[in-house]
Amino acid sequence: MRTLVLNAGYEPLAVVSFKRALVLVMNEKATVVEHTETDPVWGTRRSYDRPAVIILTRYVRVPGGRRVPVTRRGVLRRDNHRCGYCGKTASTIDHVLPRSRGGADSWENLVACCLRCNNIKSDRTPQEMNWELRFTPHPPRGGQWTVRGTERTDPRWEPYLALAA
Structure with a gap:
């Protein structure tokens, strides 16, 4: 069981x-x-509710x-596991x-890609292949990216994570 910690100003930490x-x-x-x-959890003096969100x-x-x-998992998550070239499932x-x-290992230069497109493209640019990216890659934004551990969220966290977005 995991708990979301909020700062005193309700900012997810x-x-x-x-x-x-x-x-x-x-x-x-x-x-x-x-x-x-x-x-509830029983302590020596009193009982405590099992926390889902604390401040x-x-x-x-x-x-x-x-x-x-920048991580491989982060790029795949940002792009919703969809290929930046053909739109199929990316691995x-x-x-x-x-x-x-x-080319740098940066959010602006990395995209999720299916194995087929990655092998065909090899070490060429999309322009050389006459391919077009489906979107412009950018760094991720929002509370779910800056707060560690929010990849798998609890429904009770949603109102507090929405404030950070």
């Missing part, structure tokens, strides 16, 4: 384990905003400009400008 969230609540560093419908009691300053690191990623020609 992270997803933590149920145990970590419960420790924050028990030490009065956070309060439960949303809880699960299952049985910190004090504001935590977050370093500015959280950059999303690999492709450098629009090949690395052999100075």
Whole structure:
């Protein structure tokens, strides 16, 4: 079971384990905003709701400009596992400008790609192949990208993640 942690200003910060969230609540560093419908947890002095979303009691300053690191999984997720050239299901990623020609490992130069298109394209550019990208690649934006662990969300988190988008 996982719990969404909100900053004192309702900004999503992270997803933590149920145990970590419960420790924050028990030490009065956070309060439960949303809880699960299952049985409460009994402490030595009282019972606690099982937290689904908690909010910190004090504001935590977050370093500015959280950059999303470029990963294979991230590129596939950004492109919804669809090939940037033909639109079929993608299982690999492709450098629009090949690395052999100075192409970087950046959000703007990587797209999800099906195995067939990736093999046909090889180390050529889309212009040389007379291919057109279905979209312009860009860095991902929104709370679900800057908050670690939100790939698999709980329905109770949606209103709080929507605020960050």
